[in-house]
Amino acid sequence: MIKKIKEDGSPCRKCAEVEKRLEDAGLAVRIDKIIIADERDPESEGMRLAAQYKVDRAPFFIVEEKDKLPRIYTVYFRFLKEVLNAKTSEQEEITDIMDQNTDLDYI
Amino acid sequence: MTVQEFNPEQLAKEYMHKSPEAILQMALGNFDNIAISFSGAEDVVLIDMAVKIDPNIHVFSLDTGRLHSETYRFIEQVREHYNIKIDVLSPDSAALEKFVREKGLYSFYKDGHKECCGIRKVMPLRNKLSALDAWITGQRKDQSPTRADVPMVEKDGAFSTAEHRLIKFNPLSNWTSAQVWQYIRGNDVPYNELHNKGFISIGCEPCTRPVLPNQHEREGRWWWEDATMKECGLHANNLNKVKNQ
Numbered sequence: 001m002i003k004k005i006k007e008d009g010s011p012c013r014k015c016a017e018v019e020k021r022l023e024d025a026g027l028a029v030r031i032d033k034i035i036i037a038d039e040r041d042p043e044s045e046g047m048r049l050a051a052q053y054k055v056d057r058a059p060f061f062i063v064e065e066k067d068k069l070p071r072i073y074t075v076y077f078r079f080l081k082e083v084l085n086a087k088t089s090e091q092e093e094i095t096d097i098m099d100q101n102t103d104l105d106y107i
Numbered sequence: 108m109t110v111q112e113f114n115p116e117q118l119a120k121e122y123m124h125k126s127p128e129a130i131l132q133m134a135l136g137n138f139d140n141i142a143i144s145f146s147g148a149e150d151v152v153l154i155d156m157a158v159k160i161d162p163n164i165h166v167f168s169l170d171t172g173r174l175h176s177e178t179y180r181f182i183e184q185v186r187e188h189y190n191i192k193i194d195v196l197s198p199d200s201a202a203l204e205k206f207v208r209e210k211g212l213y214s215f216y217k218d219g220h221k222e223c224c225g226i227r228k229v230m231p232l233r234n235k236l237s238a239l240d241a242w243i244t245g246q247r248k249d250q251s252p253t254r255a256d257v258p259m260v261e262k263d264g265a266f267s268t269a270e271h272r273l274i275k276f277n278p279l280s281n282w283t284s285a286q287v288w289q290y291i292r293g294n295d296v297p298y299n300e301l302h303n304k305g306f307i308s309i310g311c312e313p314c315t316r317p318v319l320p321n322q323h324e325r326e327g328r329w330w331w332e333d334a335t336m337k338e339c340g341l342h343a344n345n346l347n348k349v350k351n352q
Contacts (some may be wrong), residue, residue, distance in 0.1 A: 082269065091202070094225040094233070101265040103253050105224040106308065106328070107144065107169070107232060107244070 004058035015059040119258040130278035140240040147178040148309040150245025167194040171227035173311035181299040241274040
């Protein structure tokens with residue numbers, strides 16, 4: 001899981017929320033590594049991975065499997081469903097979709 | 108051509124400088140299971156253009172239950188003017204009742220508009236789009252910095268799923284507000300009377316207000332909230348620094 005530290009040094013709200021949801025659901029143990037994308041430091045590992053995979057959202061997830069290309073997930077509920085085989089509520093899914101598509105509420 | 112065969116990236120390049128009418132022609136020529144999302148505002152021009160191609164064009168509107176009475180009257184006026192059917196979609200009643208019971212009718216002034224918009228707009232929209240192959244929106248690049256890259260046609264990144272590929276057309280992408288209004292006046296297109304009262308971007312009644320001359324249209328929406336729309340973004344400047352190394 002790649003989570004963000006904002007330019008002012010504060011943690012990203014959505015990243016903290018997703019981390020808490022993982023913990024509450026007992027799924028945090030299935031995250032092998034948490035990497036920081038520090039917006040103050042373009043050399044930070046998370047920022048490098050974001051650039052490498054052309055991701056402009058946080059948090060995001062990189063799923064690595066032997067002999068397969070890494071899969072990138074920027075939408076939390078899709079990661080839950082497709083990788084962790086966990087259930088999500090419709091409200092949670094809508095929240096994630098809106099967080100990732102900030103223009104949707106203007107529709 | 109099937110939805111899977113349709114290549115939005117290639118067509119976005121080919122149609123980059125084409126007119127909205129040409130985009131609509133291409134969209135309606137490729138998809139039968141397609142609909143226009145009509146917000147009750149300037150996007151009425153899409154309906155005016157589309158009925159000239161297909162008089163039976165499928166149109167839907169999201170009725171949040173909180174629209175201005177002017178907008179309801181306008182939706183009805185459009186239905187009669189163009190002699191079309193408009194699917195007016197309501198929020199899921201159980202989800203809405205639970206939300207209002209727990210948080211009241213004006214929670215958005217305290218804890219932000221996202222939850223309310225999610226229940227009143229995005230849930231019914233998602234439900235509707237799950238049964239379509241493609242949809243048409245009035246999104247334009249000039250509406251906000253976050254729409255600066257809106258292509259003419261794209262795979263819908265918000266509502267496509269692993270099982271359901273959804274295509275989204277934005278025929279007005281390159282048009283400015285001035286061009287939209289030139290079309291409205293030049294073609295005697297009916298428009299929402301709220302525009303005469305200073306409204307540009309029109310949403311729900313409690314969350315929309317008119318703007319002053321030279322104010323951006325977005326300043327008339329959720330004006331009490333901080334502009335932290337890019338909370339989840341990784342700042343492009345920093346990403347660019349990495350890419351350029």
